[in-house]
Every structure is written in structure tokens, then in C-alpha cells.
Amino acid sequence: MATEVGPTPVKAPASGGAPIHHGPKGVGEDNKILSQGKWASWLLAPTIIALAVVIIYPIISAIVMSFQKDAGLDPATGLFTAGGPAGVQNYVNWIAQQCSAPAGGTVACPPGTLGAQFWSATATTFFFTVVTVAFETVLGFWMAMIMARAFKGRSLVRAAVLVPWAIPTAVTAKLWFFIFAFEGIANKLFNTSILWTGSEWPAKWAVVIADVWKTTPFMALLILAGLQMIPAEVYEAAKVDGATAWQRFRLITLPLVKPALMVAILFRTLDALRMFDLPYILTGGANNTTTLSILVINQIRQGFNAAAALSTITFIIIFLVAFIFVRFLGANVVEQSGATGKGKK
Amino acid sequence: MKTPKFLLPVATAGVLALTLSACGGGGGGGTTAGGGDAEAGLDGRGPITYVQGKDNSNVVRPLIAKWNAAHPNEKVTFKEQTDQADQQHDDLVQHFQAKDAGYDVVDVDVVWTAEFAAKGWLQPLKDKMAFDTSAMLKPTVDSGTYKGTLYAAPQTSDGALLYYRKDLVPTPPKTWDEMMSMCSIAKQNNIGCYGGQLSKYEGLTVNASEAINSAGGSVLDKDGKPSLNTAEAKAGLENLAKAYADGNIPKEGITFQEELSRQAFQSGKLLFLRNWPYVYNLATTEGSSAVKDKLGIAPIPGKDGPGASSLGGHNLAVSVYSKNKATALDFLKFMTSEETEKFYATQGSLAPVLGSLYTDAALVKKLPYLPVLKTSIENAVPRPVTPFYPAVTKAIQENAYSAIKGEKPVDSALSDMQKSIESAGAGS
Numbered sequence: 001m002a003t004e005v006g007p008t009p010v011k012a013p014a015s016g017g018a019p020i021h022h023g024p025k026g027v028g029e030d031n032k033i034l035s036q037g038k039w040a041s042w043l044l045a046p047t048i049i050a051l052a053v054v055i056i057y058p059i060i061s062a063i064v065m066s067f068q069k070d071a072g073l074d075p076a077t078g079l080f081t082a083g084g085p086a087g088v089q090n091y092v093n094w095i096a097q098q099c100s101a102p103a104g105g106t107v108a109c110p111p112g113t114l115g116a117q118f119w120s121a122t123a124t125t126f127f128f129t130v131v132t133v134a135f136e137t138v139l140g141f142w143m144a145m146i147m148a149r150a151f152k153g154r155s156l157v158r159a160a161v162l163v164p165w166a167i168p169t170a171v172t173a174k175l176w177f178f179i180f181a182f183e184g185i186a187n188k189l190f191n192t193s194i195l196w197t198g199s200e201w202p203a204k205w206a207v208v209i210a211d212v213w214k215t216t217p218f219m220a221l222l223i224l225a226g227l228q229m230i231p232a233e234v235y236e237a238a239k240v241d242g243a244t245a246w247q248r249f250r251l252i253t254l255p256l257v258k259p260a261l262m263v264a265i266l267f268r269t270l271d272a273l274r275m276f277d278l279p280y281i282l283t284g285g286a287n288n289t290t291t292l293s294i295l296v297i298n299q300i301r302q303g304f305n306a307a308a309a310l311s312t313i314t315f316i317i318i319f320l321v322a323f324i325f326v327r328f329l330g331a332n333v334v335e336q337s338g339a340t341g342k343g344k345k
Numbered sequence: 346m347k348t349p350k351f352l353l354p355v356a357t358a359g360v361l362a363l364t365l366s367a368c369g370g371g372g373g374g375g376t377t378a379g380g381g382d383a384e385a386g387l388d389g390r391g392p393i394t395y396v397q398g399k400d401n402s403n404v405v406r407p408l409i410a411k412w413n414a415a416h417p418n419e420k421v422t423f424k425e426q427t428d429q430a431d432q433q434h435d436d437l438v439q440h441f442q443a444k445d446a447g448y449d450v451v452d453v454d455v456v457w458t459a460e461f462a463a464k465g466w467l468q469p470l471k472d473k474m475a476f477d478t479s480a481m482l483k484p485t486v487d488s489g490t491y492k493g494t495l496y497a498a499p500q501t502s503d504g505a506l507l508y509y510r511k512d513l514v515p516t517p518p519k520t521w522d523e524m525m526s527m528c529s530i531a532k533q534n535n536i537g538c539y540g541g542q543l544s545k546y547e548g549l550t551v552n553a554s555e556a557i558n559s560a561g562g563s564v565l566d567k568d569g570k571p572s573l574n575t576a577e578a579k580a581g582l583e584n585l586a587k588a589y590a591d592g593n594i595p596k597e598g599i600t601f602q603e604e605l606s607r608q609a610f611q612s613g614k615l616l617f618l619r620n621w622p623y624v625y626n627l628a629t630t631e632g633s634s635a636v637k638d639k640l641g642i643a644p645i646p647g648k649d650g651p652g653a654s655s656l657g658g659h660n661l662a663v664s665v666y667s668k669n670k671a672t673a674l675d676f677l678k679f680m681t682s683e684e685t686e687k688f689y690a691t692q693g694s695l696a697p698v699l700g701s702l703y704t705d706a707a708l709v710k711k712l713p714y715l716p717v718l719k720t721s722i723e724n725a726v727p728r729p730v731t732p733f734y735p736a737v738t739k740a741i742q743e744n745a746y747s748a749i750k751g752e753k754p755v756d757s758a759l760s761d762m763q764k765s766i767e768s769a770g771a772g773s
Contacts, residue, residue, distance in 0.1 A: 101767075111747075
């Protein structure tokens, strides 16, 4: 039973993206049952076509655009003219923080250009990701443990916990904007006069607090799903063997809930790396709270092609993080199931 | 066991791909000047579409109903956008890129006019499409003009007002220095002295440009090149930075947007407030207002007289891709006629662009701030008229914010602003 716990929660979310890769390959391998394979490919075709239209085409189009120059102004007519091919210049400009110089060529981006914010936006994005996911994991775990217990009004608590998650982020951000205003509730409640959105660290913490408030329920529910997979007999057996509450948590709950926990953390990490609406509305990206996504949106208004390059860079960054994570996660799933197998003997 | 390990990267890629595709969707590649399109459809008549942001005070619908009743063969359909300026901008860009003939007449914010004109999307209002602006206030006409050609007809305007506490300040200050010297009154009464919109957003561009223009400087020169390395520009920005350092602008002033600054003034916590005309009605009628009978209005202070307000408001433009431009031009004239302008003012509290209406007795009775607003708009300078407005406004916000907070000397903030704007104009 215990060994089954691992893959189940992992498989469910993964199946959404599976057909892209798995479908055609599966057909090729299953030569023995040809008719079945044909049938399957017919069934899969609509999905693949839909994915091609809504995902693959825009990605390719964005990548193509990222190798084009942005439109420049013709000084004589005052009209924009198409920029032509740029090679990898857009990418180099972002990573080396280079901007076009009036005399031609490039110079280091002066403060006030979007180009000057690339590395600080990257650092900010990672800061938010690490801090919010850490808080959300700890708090989410705690909330899940409470919700997993049987007590009167449990379903009410479960529903109530979901409220922050159900509110649209834009609304949440506006609510917290008023809470963190100088004359807002936060300052009144603690009798402080902090300029929450007016200086760097308070602004960062304001974003972290609002994000943790909003997304901890998501974490809690995913972990709760994992907790409920653990059969009660395991705990009973441990109790009979005289394990303390801490030992039961550390040696039973934690390892058995780990696969679900890892998936929850992965999802939150990917989500946090794309964080946009909360800081955009709460602080407007001021005081070093500009994330990569905000930078992309700002750049779209100044030039599509450079924005396409930046969104491709963001994509690669997030992909690398996800890849490292999945390797790490995958290794753990295998190792952990082996360990529980041993434990059972 | 292996399946999940193998599937996860695929799923992850799917999720990531969605992120990326959301960003890439807006593309359309290069833009070319619409020379051919500008010649087409000049005599076309027939049904057209009018595109504008959310019609919050029900101004547009009655007007269109009126037009449609009089022009059964040239009916106007109203396409309503959201009430978010950024989304309106992006919606227009997408439709123009698609050369959508269904967007005949569009409502453009004054700051987008140059960008859209330079992209070749707006029909020049000359020759057959000539539009008479002689009765309109000059700064509003300037906001619709790019490189000497009118591209958009002024529709509504907006200018800054200085709200002050007339119970504490008998005569309003005429100059910035005078206003600063009155800050001792605020201190005696234990309230903040001056508030504007200094949070890092579009409002800061408005306030910083006002400070620079009011001191005799300018953000861009006549050719659209940045002109910030001047003593005047420095004096302007320094006014704000110094006032913040002195505490004449309270420290929470750095977080103020329109609403927060209005609330602070309305609850009696500020002596002076720079804001738009909409504050007047709220501050004089809202039950919670502590300044109901103590509210005075004046033009914003400048170097030695009224300051140079930044200009708000909207312009009307005809798309070059429209097939019925003759109808569109008639509709433009209808939407900016004296009668319509009056309706804007009475129904939506929108400031008219026709100078004569500011002394119209019936209107002044309803909107008592009109005479002061006229002074404000007459002295106004449109926000930098440049096709690179999105980059220019970011450059101003970023550097003015650091300068006001004292994180950076005014000199280097201005030279960074200068360099950033130069770089934006250099194209990539």
C-alpha cells in the first residue's frame, strides 16, 4: 500500500502535458497491436493539433521575433520603420545590460532604462520565490496537519482556508495595497508608521506577506491530499511500538507525504518564478520589487522583439530551475520508495 | 516508478510553454508607414465603429443614440473597452497591427497620440480630412499634433489644480517658493504641508514634468530630444527633492497616488494638494470630508506665476484602415461640437477643450473650478510628445523617484534620465 503512495499524486498533474511527447512515441513502439495504435493516434490528433496552435506556434513565433530588431524611428519622416534581423543582439543586450547609444553601437544601460534592471529583476524574482515558497511550505504543512485531523466543523475550516486562494490575485493585491497604505490597517494595528510601499525591504516583505497569505491554502490542500493517503494503521502500529509523536511525524508522516510535498513545492516554485500581478499592483515594481515578468510586460510596450528575447530568457531560467528540481525530485521518489520497501520487511 | 520521473519534465515544459506563449502573442513584427492606407476610403460613407474605454458616467451612449437618430445610413456602433488605460492601449495596438478596418474612430489618451501617429496608424487630419481647431485651447491641440501635423482631435482635457485650506491660508501662493514659506502654517497646525502624486507610477511623471516645466525647464525640446541637463530642469526637480527632505512633503507623500493624496487632504492632514479637478466634487460633498467649507482652489504655483500643469485628457483619431473616413470625420466634428463638449462637462465632469465654455455661466455654476482650470490648461505643457513615450515615462519615474527620496543627487538623476531617453530614441 505504502509504495503506491509515491507515484499516484505525481502522475495525476503530469498527465495533462503528457500527450505531446508520449503519444507519438507510444504509437511507434506498439507495433504489435497496429490497429490499436492507429486508433490511438486518431484520438490524440485533436489534442496535438490544439497544442500546436495554442502553444507551439506562439513559442516559435516569439523565438523568431526575438532575433529581430525593434522598429526604429526614421528621423526624416518621424515614422517607425521595421528593424530587420538582429542576430543574438537582443539577448546579449539583456544579459550584458547594454542599451543602444545615440551615436550608434551600445553602451551600458543608464539607470532608468529597462535594460538596466535585468539582473536586479532576476535577483528579486529568486528572492521572492525562495522566501515565499519556504514560508508557504512550513505554514501549509501546519495547516494541512490541522485539517487532516477529525474534529467538529472540519469541513468548515477546509472551506474557510480556501477563501484567500479563491480571491483573484488582482483583488488580493488591491486589498493589501490599502492594508499597507500609510494610513492603512497594518500601521494602525501595530501602531507603527512604516512606509510599506515606500522603501525597499518593507516593500519586499509586503509582497511576501500578501503572497504567503494568498497561496498557502494551495500548498495546504496539496499536502492534505498527501496526508490522507497515509493509512491510519501505520500510525496505530507505530503507537503500539511506542513511537513518540515527533518520531511518528519524522519517520512516518514526512517520508510518506514527501512525494506530494515535492510536487506542491515544484508547482509553487514555478508559479512564484512567474510572479507578476501581485507586485505589479501592490508596489508597481518600485523599490526593487520588479520581477522578470513585470520587466517583460513593461518591455512589450517599448518594443515587442526585445520583449520576446526577454521572455525567452525567462523561459530558459524557469525551465532550468524546473529541470534541476525534477531531477532532484525524481531521485527522491525512487530512493524513498526503496526505503519504505525495506521498512516493511 | 519511472513514469512520473519521465513525465514530469514534459508536464513542466507544458506549463512553462503556456507562460511563454502568453508573452509572445502580441507580436506582429515590423511596422511600416501606412502611406497607401492613408489615401484610401477618404470619401467613404457608411456605418462605423467608435472605440473607447469604459463609459463610466454614461456619456457616450446618449451621444451615439443622438447621432444614429440623425444619420440612419451612417450608424455608429460603440465598442467599449475596459477601464484600465494600459489594457486600452494594448487593445488598440493589437487591432491596428491587424489593420482592422472595424476600428474606425478611436479614443486615444493624449500620451499615446505620438506613438500611434509615428506607427502610421492615425489618419492625418489635413486636406480632405482637415479639422478646425481654432476655437480649442492651444495646449490641447498640441497634444494631438505630431511633427507639425494634427493626427487627433482634442476631445476632453484635464489640468492640475492646487487645492488649499482657505481657513489657514487666506491668499493662495502664486509661486513655489511662496508656498514653501507657508509651510510654517502647516507646522503650527501639526499637519503636512504639500502633497502630490509621487509614488512610482504615471502620476510621478506628471508631477515631475510639472516641477521641471514650472521652473522653466523642459523634458524634451522641440525636436523631441531630451533637454534635461539644464539649470532650470535641475531647479525644478530640486524643488521636489528639497521639499521631501525638509519634511514639507510628509514622508508618506512618497506613497501617494491620486486617491491616497485626496484622502489625506480630505481628512484635513494636508495644507496644499496638487490633484485633478475630480477632487473638487468629492471634497465638497462627501459626508466624511473634513474640509467641506475650507477648500480653496488655485492654479498650481510656478517660478514666478502660475506653474505649467501637465495635460491629461483624450483625443479622437481616425484609423488609417477605416473604409468610411468621410463619415468618421463628421463624427469627429460631432463629438467635439460645442453642444457635445457641454454635455461632457455636465454629464461626466470632463473638462472641455473649447475655451469659450470655461466662462459659460451655466457651466461655471455647476463646475465652479472651471475658471481656475482654464488658467491651468492655458499654461499647461503636454506630457512629453514622443513616440517613445513608454520608455520616456519609465526613465522619468525611475530617476525622479530616486532623486526625491534622496537616494541619488538631483544632478545625476537628471543626467541618467537624459541618457535613458537618448538611448530609447536611438532605437535598437
